[in-house]
Amino acid sequence: MKRGATKEEIIRTTQEFISRNGIRAVRVDEIAQTLGISKRTLYEMFTDKNDLIGACLDAMRNEQQQQIVACRKRRGGNPLQKALRLMNQYIENLYKVDHSFLSDLRRKVIFAEHYDEHREFWHKELSLLLDSCRKQELLLPEIDAAAFADQLMGSLLDLRLNGTSREELSLFCRTILRGAATRQGIELIDRRA
Template sequence: MQVLKDSSAYRLALREKIMDTAMQAFIRQGIRAVRMDDIAQQLGISKRTLYEIYEDKEELLLQSIKKYNAQRVATLTEYAAQGHNVIDIVLEAYRLKLAETRMVNPVFFSDIIKYPKVEKYIKNTREYFRDKFVLFVNKGIQEGYFKKSKNLNLIPLLMDAVGDYIMSNQLLQQYPAEELFDSFYLLPLRGLCTEQGIRKLDEAIAKIQ
């Protein structure tokens, strides 16, 4: 019984280690450049063992992205729970996303559209966070930092569309990440802010630059 328990614990630990190793390789080299053989070799395991845990590269990529996103959400949730206002939370999300983008090989973003399961997951995730966005903005309206808007649902749709354009046209390979993020993230945010919100936003930006 103890042997089975230890074996199960080892398998779970190995599963996590595979995801971490794969994700680092994907963001550093791009997805298509990384082979399952490379991951198995880096971990010192057989390719057979790797395929017993993940049926193919797309499944490994999908689970790795899910884990990464869950960690990012947990980080922001913990930050928000510390009593920060909406401007601070938005800027923390901006800081994390900018730091992430700086580390990622731009090829990663153009590669990702070639994996249907991952694309479907990203689409579903976006729809989930659009609803969260509306709740978040309403909180900001109550705090006095955001203006009332007739159609809040339109804002995340437009931001997603701009983000897709940036990725599909490989603009991250042509412009610094800071310039792109200022254009499609901070400018719409500023337009949403009240005068009080703009002052708070400028103060927060000054602290992270």
């Protein structure tokens, strides 16, 4: 048996399992076997399965936060183009995992805090961009940036859970943003297409 699997290796392997099969399908025996360690070794690093999954969710959240920060730092483009790029990144992240993972994460009470923290980071970033769009008269003045961001993200997640393709989700997002845009905003969106 392989000795000394690191905490990071265990987290990475578990992430692969939950991304592919959802949280409920994760089996500690299978993770230990894949890594060539005993369950006891795994439990020396994590108190239980929920602790292990929590560590995975934290790692996934940190990775996505880094992606969001990188997206923010990219130069070029107006706030509307940046909002579209951010939403495309959000959509990409929705498709990095099996829909059962998203469903499990949203429904399992013990992981609700992880889900809320993860969603809040995306929501805050999108709200700031949409507010900037409104101030630059790229979105209609009556748009409430925070509420609009909440509805858009919720709709994208629901559509993903219902089997909508990535391309359809991107088109839906673009169409919704276009519908909330001013004439100038529509021109910018159409120019990008």
